[in-house]
Amino acid sequence: MFVVAGATGNTGNVVARNLLEKGEKVRVIGRDLERLKALVADGAEAFQADLTDTFALARAFAGAKAVYLLIPPNVSSPDFRGFQNRVTQAIASALQSARVSHAVTLSSIGADKPDNNGPVAGLHEFEERLNRLVDLNVLHLRAAYFMENTFPQVGNIEKFSMAIGALDPDLKLAMIAAQDVGAAAADALLNLNFRHKQTRELLGERDLTMREVTQIIGNAIDKPGLPYVQAEDDQLRAALIRTGMSLNMADLVLEMAGALNSGHMRPLETRSPENTTPTSYERFVEEQVVPLFEGSAAA
Numbered sequence: 320m321f322v323v324a325g326a327t328g329n330t331g332n333v334v335a336r337n338l339l340e341k342g343e344k345v346r347v348i349g350r351d352l353e354r355l356k357a358l359v360a361d362g363a364e365a366f367q368a369d370l371t372d373t374f375a376l377a378r379a380f381a382g383a384k385a386v387y388l389l390i391p392p393n394v395s396s397p398d399f400r401g402f403q404n405r406v407t408q409a410i411a412s413a414l415q416s417a418r419v420s421h422a423v424t425l426s427s428i429g430a431d432k433p434d435n436n437g438p439v440a441g442l443h444e445f446e447e448r449l450n451r452l453v454d455l456n457v458l459h460l461r462a463a464y465f466m467e468n469t470f471p472q473v474g475n476i477e478k479f480s481m482a483i484g485a486l487d488p489d490l491k492l493a494m495i496a497a498q499d500v501g502a503a504a505a506d507a508l509l510n511l512n513f514r515h516k517q518t519r520e521l522l523g524e525r526d527l528t529m530r531e532v533t534q535i536i537g538n539a540i541d542k543p544g545l546p547y548v549q550a551e552d553d554q555l556r557a558a559l560i561r562t563g564m565s566l567n568m569a570d571l572v573l574e575m576a577g578a579l580n581s582g583h584m585r586p587l588e589t590r591s592p593e594n595t596t597p598t599s600y601e602r603f604v605e606e607q608v609v610p611l612f613e614g615s616a617a618a
């Protein structure tokens with residue numbers, strides 16, 4: 320039996336579904352049983368738990384062949400690094416008391432660095448903490464920048480006729496669809512061909528700049544030549560807070576963007592067939608971004 324945390328989310332849902340499709344037994348963790356119903360209908364066992372609750376997690380992990388783990392992006396937290404720390408401690412203690420032998424974690428590019436990388440510093444600590452569990456075989460999947468991070472560009476394009484962000488327009492960035500992260504994690508769980516403590520980068524289909532990303536969206540919605548504008552941190556901070564993000568999280572997000580722009584956060588592996596994944600940004604836009612525009616059939 321496999322245990323999947325964050326099972327209603329971007330990557331966990333794909334992990335759970337891929338395992339179920341292979342006929343595996345899957346226990347899915349979420350805070351609300353209602354949101355887990357669709358997975359239960361497909362054969363999963365639901366387990367209600369908060370990822371900061373050590374005792375609940377120890378019960379959730381009991382009997383697992385392997386587990387999928389992540390730290391949820393709790394964007395409204397006034398102390399996100401503190402939240403990450405609580406989740407890390409709870410997961411580590413629960414893995415130990417449930418004597419779990421194999422875990423696959425969702426980490427990030429840049430998690431090799433302990434600081435000046437925004438929320439990714441918490442993933443560095445997550446990796447380090449789990450690496451201290453002597454009996455655990457753990458694979459940390461260091462994923463690239465999610466294509467899903469560009470969803471807010473739909474609102475920017477509709478309101479301001481431009482894409483706006485903190486990233487340098489010409490920075491070449493490895494970008495990955497969350498579904499590819501989930502698929503890679505499911506494969507790792509099915510194969511269990513990792514030993515001791517390992518990391519593996521997932522770099523998406525190819526590197527893209529924000530200018531290219533904007534061009535791809537523009538072409539898909541019949542607005543060729545759509546511009547991308549790199550905004551000032553003060554403007555972006557205010558905009559992020561208006562979406563419901565805490566000031567603390569907004570500052571961490573901007574720190575991470577700065578770390579990507581400066582190269583402090585970057586892949587360590589050379590691109591190869593092993594760390595390249597199938598979904599192109601063009602396909603992602605066609606399937607997931609275009610339907611969000613007003614006037615599209617799905618909207």
Ligand SMILES: NC(=O)c1ccc[n+]([C@@H]2O[C@H](COP(=O)([O-])OP(=O)(O)OC[C@H]3O[C@@H](n4cnc5c(N)ncnc54)[C@H](OP(=O)(O)O)[C@@H]3O)[C@@H](O)[C@H]2O)c1
Nearest residue numbers: 325327328329330349350369370390391426427462464465
């Ligand atoms: N965005 C990027 O570019 C990027 C790149 C690399 C790595 N990452 C990492 O990816 C991770 C997020 O993965 P994701 O996108 O798959 O997550 P996600 O879609 O945001 O899903 C997280 C799930 O966790 C659950 N959750 C939230 N708070 C919880 C809590 N307190 N206790 C228990 N469950 C909770 C939620 O489910 P319920 O509401 O059902 O409980 C939610 O569906 C983060 O660690 C992030 O750093 C992101």
